Amino acid sequence: MSESVRITPSPLLTTAGAVPNPDDSPDAGVAWHYGDPLREQRTAERAVAIVDRSNRFVLSIGGDERLSWLHTISSQHVTNLPDGTSAENLSLDLNGRVEHHFVLTDQVGVTWIDTEATTGPELLTFLQKMVFWAKAEPKPEPETAVLSLLGPDVRRPRFLEALGIAELPGTYEAVALPGGGFLRSMPWPGEHAWDLVVPRERLGDWWRTLTEAGAEPAGTWAFEALRVTALRPRLGLDTDDRTIPHEVGWIGGVAEHGAVHLDKGCYRGQETVARVHNLGKPPRHLVLLHLDGSADTRPVPGDAVTAGGRTVGRVGTVVDHHELGPIALALLKRSVPADTALEAGNTAAAIDADSVPDHDDFQPGRAAVDRLRGR
Structure with a gap:
């Protein structure tokens, strides 16, 4: 991984009780847990937990044709994605096998993408090679990071006040945050899940603000436990080099919380997707x-x-x-x-x-x- 796209270890690892993920983990560089991973899971389900996911690889795409271009080379229908809306998306190979899974949010003229740290540089390289003459500019954003808020109590007024927003966004919607970045609502890993995509220099500020409001630190162990029970796959862990989208539940548009729209124009791997959908079974x-x-x-x-x-x-x-x-x-x-x-x-x-x-x-x-x- 080149230095220009390297995701640095999180400064939040200095938080009291933080136990880092093992070096060979796909989540190396952020906290695995804070001393009681099972209690952290309960907190994420029943109250409010904050999870450091700043190991995610973040990139941005600028340019007037960014969405129509991305639509042609990926599996999701994003040409007319409204401002302040998110989607899950895949990049497939010619045989319809999954190469990349990513979450994207279009916000004020820029499409933000976050994906796995281990495969993010490859996704960026692929996108940059596919630009050709389109008005689209993919570039790495190592100074942008992801935090996740989990739990029903995020809806309480004190958290809205801490976030500096009037109301929480609906699923796959995003709202701007004071000081830069945005808050995005997600349908997983639990029923109550939001991501903060914010400047990396403000990670500590947001962590302090939200924990002072009552959010309890939770590690990736808690996040992964909720994700597994929600049957949400993770690229590279729950997939292999033969995985097609139908096998892991990634079929569906934004409304279905999927990553593969079944009614859109041609894209790489579409033949396999259509054949399995219309004629076969995974x-x-x-x-x-x-x-x-x-x-x-x-x-x-x-x-x-x-x-x-x-x-x-x-x-x-x-x-x-x-x-x-x-x-x-x-x-x-x-x-x-x-x-x-x-x-x-x-x-x-x-x-x-x-x-x-x-x-x-x-x-x-x-x-x-x-x-x-x-x-």
Whole structure:
């Protein structure tokens, strides 16, 4: 990663009790927890927690044609995205496999994108190579950082006052913050989730203002636990180099909280998306696994999931949840029944039946073929 796009370790790691993520973690450089990760999860669900996610890679796109250009090279419908609106988006390869997942917000003539620290530089390079003659200017924004506020109590007047806004934005909407940056509402990792995308030099100011208003520090452990129970995938942990959007629940426009709009013009990988939507079903799907809490070891992302010694999938994010105990996301073959006894790595595992997607949706292409064949 070049120095011009490097995301520096967070200054908030000096916060009392902060335990940093391991160096090999995709969240290295920010706090993993503050001494009691299970309590931090409860706080994020029931009160207000603030999470340092300043390891996210941030870039901006200026230029009058930024949205129409981005529309042509990505999976989401963003040509007419209103000012102050956000969306999730993907970059796919020619075979429809996911290369990048990112969140974008169009705010006062600039499109802001944040994505994984590990793959952000590659996304930036791809965007810069695809500009050609369009009036669009992608550039890194290492001096911009992300914080997340989680919990229902963010709606209380004292937090609106601390944020300096009159009301909270609706899902995928954004409002400007005093001193620069914006507050964005997200549909995950929990029901009550907001991101602050702000100047990095003001991270400490915002942290202090919001904790003084009553937000409690929580690490990425808490954020990830909520994300896993919400069945929200994370690129590189819950996906591999064969993952297509249908397998991990990324299908849908902004209104469906998805990242792939099914009614838009051509883009790289569209043929696979359309074929699976109209004629087929995904070969795998994302499910929640309950892991044996008495086991001496835990699986890690990328470990095989096996049934009777036969590989049927791969392990994704593994985390301890304050109510469910050890859990994981996993990409499994669609044909695996929900009551199958599994092993995730060397740990016994069971599928959460409620997490299994329904693949019986109406398929217009398949219906047309059946009509032609007289079925």
